Amino acid sequence: MHFLSEDLEIYIENHSQNEPELLAQLNKETYQKILLPRMLSGHFQGRVLSMLSKLIRPATILEIGTYTGYSALCLCEGMQENGFLHTIDIKEELVDFQRKYFDKSPWGNQIVQHLGEALDIIPNLDLKFDLVFIDADKENYIHYFNLIVPKMNKGGIILSDNVLWSGKVVEEVHPNDISTKVLLEYNQLLNTDTRVESVLLPIRDGLTVSRVL
Numbered sequence: 001m002h003f004l005s006e007d008l009e010i011y012i013e014n015h016s017q018n019e020p021e022l023l024a025q026l027n028k029e030t031y032q033k034i035l036l037p038r039m040l041s042g043h044f045q046g047r048v049l050s051m052l053s054k055l056i057r058p059a060t061i062l063e064i065g066t067y068t069g070y071s072a073l074c075l076c077e078g079m080q081e082n083g084f085l086h087t088i089d090i091k092e093e094l095v096d097f098q099r100k101y102f103d104k105s106p107w108g109n110q111i112v113q114h115l116g117e118a119l120d121i122i123p124n125l126d127l128k129f130d131l132v133f134i135d136a137d138k139e140n141y142i143h144y145f146n147l148i149v150p151k152m153n154k155g156g157i158i159l160s161d162n163v164l165w166s167g168k169v170v171e172e173v174h175p176n177d178i179s180t181k182v183l184l185e186y187n188q189l190l191n192t193d194t195r196v197e198s199v200l201l202p203i204r205d206g207l208t209v210s211r212v213l
Helices: 006-014 021-033 042-056 070-076 092-104 118-124 138-151 165-170 178-192
Strands: 060-064 084-089 111-115 129-134 152-161 196-201 207-212
Touching: 006 042, 021 042, 021 070, 021 092, 042 070, 042 129, 042 152, 042 207, 060 070, 060 118, 060 138, 070 084, 070 092, 070 129, 084 092, 084 118, 092 111, 118 138, 129 138, 138 152, 138 178, 165 178, 178 196, 178 207
Parallel strands: 060 084, 060 129, 084 111, 129 152
Antiparallel strands: 152 207, 196 207
């Protein structure tokens, strides 16, 4: 995941907007108590998500893959005053952890948690979205994308995380590595699908920004 030297990563963080105190607390508690804390967006990527959301000014946001709620709170920073963020995750044991931090934020009443399989939940969301963040199981990225595009407002933005997959996308793919195979297909889809225009940014583990045409 780390393509830059540690010194450069520290320099980048030090020359980006400071991490809000609530997110710093969430970050710390995630590393103390939750398995696989590297899944957390973290300071730099979180500030990127915040900045993109502030530029987009979405009224409706969908997040696929909540984890401990860090990225959801970053995306809320740019949400319109009466907007809503819907976030989906399959891990019941994280729901209360997420809600604790959501309720400490200014957007507690505007964040809707969905527990279950995103492939089942998304078709039942009778909403149009301005901003979507895909950060869940890689094997279903293509399915998520195809479910989401019809639910996007024109000009809406889809953010896809982990699209460089620790550099595995340019290495020889092992026969049983389904995630890398799907990500290769997904990256090609985003680059060729006429419904969107995309740019892949080498931010952290790779972040693609796709604009719905």
